[in-house]
Amino acid sequence: MAGRVVGAAALLALAAPARAQPLDPQADEAVALYRLARAEALRRATDVNEVFELVVGGGVLAELVGRRDWDTLFTLGDEAFDVELPRRVGLGQGAAPPPGQPHRPAPVHLGERGGLDASSCRACHFSGGPDGAGTATQVALLRGDGLALASATRRDAPHVMGLGWISLLARELEADLDRTRRLVIADAAALGTPQTLPLRAQGLDFGRLTATPDGGLDTSEVSGISPDLRVRPFGHKGRHPDLVALADEALQIHFGLQSSARVARYAGEAATYLGAGPAFDEDADGVQAELTGAQAVLLAAYLAVLPTPVIRPPTDPRLALASARGRAVFGEVGCAACHVPVLRVRQTDLRLATAAGEPVEITLPLAEAARFPRPRQLDFGAEPDDGVQVGHPVFAFTDLRRHDLGPELAEPAPEVLPDGAGAVPGSVWLTRSLWGLADTAPYLHDGRARTVAEAIEWHGGEAAAARDAFRALPADDARSLLLFLASLTREPVVLVE
Numbered sequence: 161m162a163g164r165v166v167g168a169a170a171l172l173a174l175a176a177p178a179r180a181q182p183l184d185p186q187a188d189e190a191v192a193l194y195r196l197a198r199a200e201a202l203r204r205a206t207d208v209n210e211v212f213e214l215v216v217g218g219g220v221l222a223e224l225v226g227r228r229d230w231d232t233l234f235t236l237g238d239e240a241f242d243v244e245l246p247r248r249v250g251l252g253q254g255a256a257p258p259p260g261q262p263h264r265p266a267p268v269h270l271g272e273r274g275g276l277d278a279s280s281c282r283a284c285h286f287s288g289g290p291d292g293a294g295t296a297t298q299v300a301l302l303r304g305d306g307l308a309l310a311s312a313t314r315r316d317a318p319h320v321m322g323l324g325w326i327s328l329l330a331r332e333l334e335a336d337l338d339r340t341r342r343l344v345i346a347d348a349a350a351l352g353t354p355q356t357l358p359l360r361a362q363g364l365d366f367g368r369l370t371a372t373p374d375g376g377l378d379t380s381e382v383s384g385i386s387p388d389l390r391v392r393p394f395g396h397k398g399r400h401p402d403l404v405a406l407a408d409e410a411l412q413i414h415f416g417l418q419s420s421a422r423v424a425r426y427a428g429e430a431a432t433y434l435g436a437g438p439a440f441d442e443d444a445d446g447v448q449a450e451l452t453g454a455q456a457v458l459l460a461a462y463l464a465v466l467p468t469p470v471i472r473p474p475t476d477p478r479l480a481l482a483s484a485r486g487r488a489v490f491g492e493v494g495c496a497a498c499h500v501p502v503l504r505v506r507q508t509d510l511r512l513a514t515a516a517g518e519p520v521e522i523t524l525p526l527a528e529a530a531r532f533p534r535p536r537q538l539d540f541g542a543e544p545d546d547g548v549q550v551g552h553p554v555f556a557f558t559d560l561r562r563h564d565l566g567p568e569l570a571e572p573a574p575e576v577l578p579d580g581a582g583a584v585p586g587s588v589w590l591t592r593s594l595w596g597l598a599d600t601a602p603y604l605h606d607g608r609a610r611t612v613a614e615a616i617e618w619h620g621g622e623a624a625a626a627r628d629a630f631r632a633l634p635a636d637d638a639r640s641l642l643l644f645l646a647s648l649t650r651e652p653v654v655l656v657e
């Protein structure tokens with residue numbers, strides 16, 4: 161969808177306030193484009209699925225990257241994200257229905273295998289604009305017993321904009337932490353006694369790391385990330401380290417589409433992650449070799465180059481002033497301690513690769529391949545800084561760390577990470593990025609909060625002090641804070657539906 165919108169950008173860029181002139185010719189053209197797109201989508205759904213078949217291996221992707229053909233790469237990815245997948249590509253779990261019968265949807269997922277709860281990525285990521293969030297009625301029902309609503313974990317779909325930059329940030333933070341890890345190991349070996357160093361990266365505090373002279377590590381004081389020191393910035397729990405792993409899982413748990421990369425990776429735990437069907441058709445839907453790893457890499461590439469959300473303060477001078485005050489209040493009451501306004505990306509090449517199986521790997525230079533708006537220095541006022549001033553500023557309002565937000569937001573069970581890195585306790589959540597916030601209601605991991613103010617009220621645990629400070633604000637300041645948060649939005653596009 162976004163591709164077509166961008167394609168028609170000239171006529172759809174209605175950033176300017178309401179004009180006196182009617183927009184009839186443009187609107188007509190937009191409607192015509194929309195009809196064309198719909199017709200294409202329907203044809204694809206009933207006929208062959210070009211995108212999924214075109215990228216059977218990684219060759220097409222590597223070639224597009226080699227040619228620096230970012231537009232085609234984007235268009236292919238956009239189609240893969242939007243396309244209504246036909247059954248014959250292997251949609252679904254369980255025994256294949258008789259020819260001509262639809263697969264029965266199973267909105268409540270069965271454990272880690274998922275369900276069949278949609279036939280396109282777009283189905284859950286469209287609210288507030290293309291590649292947006294889920295609505296209140298689309299909460300996904302993850303890791304249940306396949307039947308009962310109450311057995312599942314309810315999760316709200318976040319928007320998927322700007323995630324390439326989040327990936328880069330995660331890799332940079334990780335590289336900084338890795339340097340400390342090597343340093344403390346070397347120190348302990350050189351001095352012959354256990355050594356401890358603070359784990360810090362871009363001013364963020366990840367606890368402390370202790371090494372013993374024999375090279376052993378004590379990670380019990382590591383905080384905000386798993387003991388393996390990987391930064392996992394995706395999913396409400398901080399589940400996935402990168403977009404390829406996430407897309408590969410999404411294809412399985414929402415559509416029952418299994419990549420050969422996935423089948424290779426979980427061969428030893430097939431019953432849990434893939435299904436108990438015969439080899440090569442573990443989900444027993446009658447279709448073998450459903451995907452290579454290339455589709456997940458394509459989807460990841462698409463997600464990586466999507467534009468970033470923006471900050472659009474109100475234009476009315478009085479409101480603009482209040483919004484600026486709100487931004488200061490955001491820092492004063494302690495929101496910015498977790499929702500860190502800006503982090504910086506120094507290295508802008510993003511590597512996207514499958515974890516196992518047929519290897520597919522590409523590297524995207526985001527400074528060139530990403531869509532506008534890209535992160536850039538605008539006049540957002542002074543930020544508290546840690547001396548790191550180089551690189552692209554990414555105004556995502558997160559620290560990419562996990563925090564304990566207390567019993568009221570807790571789930572009964574911990575979430576087991578799919579890559580063997582342990583589990584995340586029930587009350588612990590990744591600091592949700594706040595960019596794009598204004599367009600992504602409902603809020604919190606399960607969408608329980610209808611408004612931003614409600615979301616703040618639910619904060620407890622490590623965020624209780626900030627919540628209390630918010631409650632204690634003079635009415636004017638509280639309004640200013642909410643006004644500022646309402647400016648965290650995205651560039652406007654007009655969609656014709």
Ligand code: HEC
Nearest residue numbers: 277278280281284300315316317318394395396410411414
């Ligand atoms: C049935 C609804 C649904 C469908 C279909 C769906 N998603 Fe999601 N998506 C979700 C939910 C819910 C989450 C949050 C999951 C969690 O962390 O518990 C999510 C999370 C994500 C995230 C992480 C965003 C972030 O900031 O953490 C990305 C990226 C994403 N989905 C991409 C995709 C792709 C690609 C597809 C298609 C292959 C897809 N989604 C299909 C519901 C859906």
Ligand code: HEC
Nearest residue numbers: 494495498563589590591592603604605615622623626630
């Ligand atoms: C201790 C860290 C911490 C502090 C301090 C904190 N937050 Fe959060 N915030 C989080 C985490 C973690 C989540 C995700 C919770 C969830 O998904 O259930 C979150 C979620 C949110 C959300 C929901 C976003 C969405 O898209 O669903 C909003 C809004 C928000 N915080 C605003 C604030 C404001 C405003 C403040 C200051 C009054 C604040 N937060 C202070 C950690 C924090």
